[in-house]
Amino acid sequence: MIEMRREKRWPAKLNLEISNLFKQDHVKVENINAPIEVIDVSKAGIGFRSASVLPMGYYFNARLTLAENDSLNCVVRIIRQQKSGDDYIYGCEIVGTASIMDYVINDYAASLQK
Known part of the structure; x- marks a missing residue:
């Protein structure tokens, strides 16, 4: 499979x-x-x-x-679905978020590399 992601993914x-x-x-669609379980996150999306x-x-x-004090409110769009055993793996694009997103993701990525 060809990697199409624009940003590096970090485990979550x-x-x-x-x-x-x-x-x-x-x-x-209400009351879903x-x-x-979020499995990875980047500046552009979540899996x-x-x-x-x-x-x-x-x-x-x-x-x-x-992180303990870093929360982001965002709007995401489901763009990919893949069957994985009894579950599904989804890819989502972040389409609406605060401008601080880059800083929070960078801090999170730095904490993972320590």
């Missing part, structure tokens, strides 16, 4: 739950309550694992806590 272990998905034309089948092209709000 975060457990979140997706409760609502939405699309740009006010299409909304799909647990996810996660879930047992739930989630629709491609939909968005969700996420709060990523990468």
Whole structure:
């Protein structure tokens, strides 16, 4: 498989739950309550694992806590899905976030290299 990612991925272990998905034309899917495990993060996106089948092209709000005091609120769009055993691996593009994202990710990456 050809690597298409623009940014370096860093391992992460975060457990979140997706409760609502939405699309740009006010299409909304509510009460999903799909647990996810974030497995990697970069400046451009996140990768996660879930047992739930989630629709491609939909968005969700996420709060990523990468270090004790560093949390990011962002909007991500599901762009890739791959079956992996009983679960699915998803790739998401971060499309809406605070301008501090680069600093938080850089600090997180530096902490992993210590």
